[in-house]
Amino acid sequence: MGLFKKTCYTGILTAASFLGYVGATTTIxxxxxxxxAIWSSRSYLQGNIHQNPPTQDVCLKRVPLDKIRPELLRKEGDLALELCRGIWSGLAFRIQRAYLARxxxxxxxxxxxxxxxxxxxxTYEPGTQLTDHFEVxxxxxxxxxxxxxxxxxNSGPRGSDGLLVISAVIDQERREVVLGLKSCFFGSDRKVEDSQGPMPRWMEEMHRWYSRLLITAASWRVTR
Structure with a gap:
């Protein structure tokens, strides 16, 4: 086997192994x-004013409590904030960030x-805007x-709208931290008669793998 073919083959195996790891350690x-809670939240009720069907899911990753950086457990709110920082500054968001910046x-x-x-x-206070695509x-x-x-x-109704919820909750009974990335996308500019969410099935699947990658990369930020 030539060096080029061997390198490509190794790269494919490495990528497949990594995706296998990501799939096995996250849950959709x-x-x-x-x-x-999102359905009764002010953000959703005021955002999806036409009650259009959303594309909805949550990606969860459980991490043993003793793997979390101890300094993030001393003050309430530090862990969730650091996870949010990890989502947006992490490797998984780099390509989208570069595209939006350009x-x-x-x-x-x-x-x-x-x-x-x-x-x-x-510190991601309310009103913080990032990469011309997200607002806290x-x-x-x-x-x-x-x-x-x-x-x-664009602060008004949109053809493409939605919410992201980045969360970190301690499960004391299982001695784990539950890291979450919840998505809820909908159109808010008009009433939609279709019973399906705004994403076609193939895009939903891609989005959910992207969510897995985002939460996995962000988890590296909060673990030791």
Whole structure:
């Protein structure tokens, strides 16, 4: 086998092994339970004013409590904040960040977060905008809620709209931390008669693998 073919073969095996690891260590729940807190949240009720069917899921990753960086467990809210920083500054978001920066970064978006350093150090207070595609709506000690789907400069109803919820919750009974990335996408500019969410099935599947990669890369930020 030539060196080039051997290198390609090794790369394919490595990528397949990594994706296998990501799939085995994360869980996708779709659709979201009917009693999920997002359905009664102000962000959802005010955002999806037409009650259009959403594309909905949550990606969960459980991490043993003793694997979490101990300094993140001393003050309430530090773990969830660090996970949020890990999502946006992590390796999995780098390609999308670079694409958005090339397309939208400029004078009109100068107040937004763009660089890895900015995304890695922000406190993600409500009103924070990043990469001209996300805006923090609310923040609690266990989660950060962001609006997604279009530029935060478009504050009104959108053809592409949605919410992301980044969460970190301690499960004391199992001595684990549950890291979560919840997605709920919908159109908010008009009533949609279709019973399906805005994403076709193939795009849903790609989105869920992207969620797995985002939460996996972010988990490296909060573990030791």
């Amino acid at each position: 729940i779709a659709p979201l339970p009917k009693d999920d 397309k939208y970064q400029g004078t009109a978006t100068a107040i937004q977060l763009w660089t890895v350093d900015q995304l890695s150090s922000s 709506l609310d923040k609690t000690p266990t989660e950060t809620i962001l609006r997604a789907g279009d530029s935060p400069r």
